[in-house]
Each structure stands twice: as structure tokens, then as C-alpha cells.
Amino acid sequence: MSTSEPTRSPYEGVALSEEDLNSDPLAELRAWIERARNDGLPEPGAMCLATVGGEAQPSARMVLLRGLDSGLVFFTSYGSRKGRDLAANPRAAAVFYWPQIQRQIRIEGRIEQVAESESDAYFASRPRGxxxxxxxxxxxxxxxSREILERRLEDFDLRFGGQSVPRPHSWGGYRLIPHRIEFWQGRVNRMHDRLEFTRTGAEWQLHRLSP
Ligand SMILES: Cc1cc2nc3c(=O)[nH]c(=O)nc-3n(C[C@H](O)[C@H](O)[C@H](O)COP(=O)(O)O)c2cc1C
Structure with a gap:
């Protein structure tokens, strides 16, 4: 492996100043996702979700953001590794990264399961497959084996026949309710802008962090 630094194109990101940001960081988060979507970036709502289970071992994977209100909503199996982690420790962190515009957002917060009716409504909107x-x-x-999974799919297809497919109780949504949100904009010479919101009660405070 070469010890010399690979040539990297300098980050061309525009400046991010305190005045540019919405005082509500969830509104700012929504605007950044919209910007990524309007720029045609792939999977603008894909985020890396980190959880820590009862054995204190962190674990991370991608999930898709499906709703954004007082928190970030995503859907999964409650019996999955992440679901088991969240049952033991209902806290999570998430990261969005859009390399084309040199932007990253980091989020930390607590987790709640969404209402059954919200999971039902989202499940009903999904394709039958x-x-x-x-x-x-x-x-x-x-x-x-893969075959076992495919056979199970065929069995459930037959079981539900032409009827609509109900939501399995083991599948549903979570809402990540943030208490920390950091907006990162890449700048030249690694003099990146980092603006962090932290929440105390209902109030958000804004700090600039060293890159
Ligand atoms: C771009 C992308 C989006 C994904 N979105 C979801 C999702 O919304 N929900 C989900 O359960 N898994 C999603 N996955 C699969 C997860 O990354 C992961 O493999 C799965 O949830 C099992 O994770 P776990 O074993 O840690 O629970 C996605 C994977 C990728 C690459």
C-alpha cells in the first residue's frame, strides 16, 4: 500500500453559516433531503442507522426514511437484529451522506415504535410482493437455503390468495426522535463547516464545531 496521499479533488462545497440554517433543525433536515432529491441524487432518503443492543456492541445498516415529522420514521421487522437492539436499548443514531454535494447529517436520539395504525397504513401502501x-x-x-425463503414466499402467496395481505404484527415502524442533529458541509482544505443543534426540553441550541 502506498504511503503517499492519493490525489483528491478539493471539496467545492459552498459555505454553511449559522444564518443559513432554519432555527428548526428538522425543517432544515427536510430541506437538505429535498435538495438531494431535486438534484437527482440516488436514494436521497437512505440513512445509515446505528443501534446498540444489550451487549453494548454497536451495529449499523442502511434503512430508508419513510416519514419526517417530530422524528424520522423508518419501517422494518421488529424481530430483526436492529429490532432486538432497540427493544433492549431504545436509542439510535443515523447518518445521511450525499457525496456529490459534500453534505453529511448526523442524528442522535431516542426511539419509539410508531402507532399500529401508522404501520398499517404504510404497509397497505406497499406493493403486494x-x-x-x-x-x-x-x-x-x-x-x-435461499430455496426455503422462496418456498415460504409461495406459501404465503397461496395462503392470502386474492385477498389483501394484512400487516404481520412483527413488522412496523420506528420513530427516531432527535436530541442532536449536526449539519456538515465539505469545504476546501478540510476546513469543513459543522453546525450542531442540541435540544434541551423544547429548545434547540446551535453550536459551530471544529472540523
Ligand atoms: C439503501 C438500502 C435501504 C434499505 N432500507 C431498509 C429499510 O427501510 N428497512 C429494512 O428493514 N431494511 C432495509 N435495508 C436492509 C438493511 O440494510 C438490513 O440488511 C436489514 O434491515 C437487516 O438489518 P439487521 O440485521 O441489522 O436488523 C436497506 C438496505 C439498503 C442498502
Missing amino acids: HQLSAWASEQSDILD
Whole structure:
């Protein structure tokens, strides 16, 4: 491995100043995702979600943001590794990164399950194939073969026949309610802008962090 620094194109990101940011960081988060979507970036709502279970081992994976209100809503299997982690320790962190515009957002907060009615409504909006796979897949469990999974999918397809597919109780949404949100804009010479909101009660405070 070469010890010399690889040539990197300098970060061309525009400046990010305190005055540019909405005083509500969730509104700012929404604006950054909209910007990524309007720029045509792939998967603008994909975030890396980190959890820590009862054994204090951090674990991270991508999930898709499906709603943004008082928190960040995503859907998954409650029996998955992340679901088990969140049952033991209902806190999480998430990261968005859009390399094309040199922007990153980091979020930390507590986790709540969304209301059953919210999970039902989202599940009902999904394509039938996705609904059936939520039944067929015991997410994160060991599978002896791919064929077993495909057979399970066929079995559930037959079981529900032409009827609508109900939501499995083991599948639903979580809401990550932030108490820390950091907006990062890449700048030349690694003199990046980092603006961090932290929440005390209902109030958000804004700080600039050293890059
Ligand atoms: C871009 C992308 C988006 C994903 N979105 C979701 C999602 O919204 N929900 C989900 O359960 N898994 C999603 N996955 C799969 C997860 O990354 C992961 O493999 C799965 O949830 C099992 O994780 P766990 O074993 O840590 O629980 C996504 C993967 C990628 C690459």
C-alpha cells in the first residue's frame, strides 16, 4: 500500500453559516433531503442507522426514511437484529451522506415504535410482493437455503390468495426522535463547516464545531 496521499479533488462545497440554517433543525433536515432529491441524487432518503443492543456492541445498516415529522420514521421487522437492539436499548443514531454535494447529517436520539395504525397504513401502501416478503422473511435469522425463503414466499402467496395481505404484527415502524442533529458541509482544505443543534426540553441550541 502506498504511503503517499492519493490525489483528491478539493471539496467545492459552498459555505454553511449559522444564518443559513432554519432555527428548526428538522425543517432544515427536510430541506437538505429535498435538495438531494431535486438534484437527482440516488436514494436521497437512505440513512445509515446505528443501534446498540444489550451487549453494548454497536451495529449499523442502511434503512430508508419513510416519514419526517417530530422524528424520522423508518419501517422494518421488529424481530430483526436492529429490532432486538432497540427493544433492549431504545436509542439510535443515523447518518445521511450525499457525496456529490459534500453534505453529511448526523442524528442522535431516542426511539419509539410508531402507532399500529401508522404501520398499517404504510404497509397497505406497499406493493403486494413487498408485503408477502415481510411475511416470508424472519429478518436477520439464519436461513438454511435461499430455496426455503422462496418456498415460504409461495406459501404465503397461496395462503392470502386474492385477498389483501394484512400487516404481520412483527413488522412496523420506528420513530427516531432527535436530541442532536449536526449539519456538515465539505469545504476546501478540510476546513469543513459543522453546525450542531442540541435540544434541551423544547429548545434547540446551535453550536459551530471544529472540523
Ligand atoms: C439503501 C438500502 C435501504 C434499505 N432500507 C431498509 C429499510 O427501510 N428497512 C429494512 O428493514 N431494511 C432495509 N435495508 C436492509 C438493511 O440494510 C438490513 O440488511 C436489514 O434491515 C437487516 O438489518 P439487521 O440485521 O441489522 O436488523 C436497506 C438496505 C439498503 C442498502
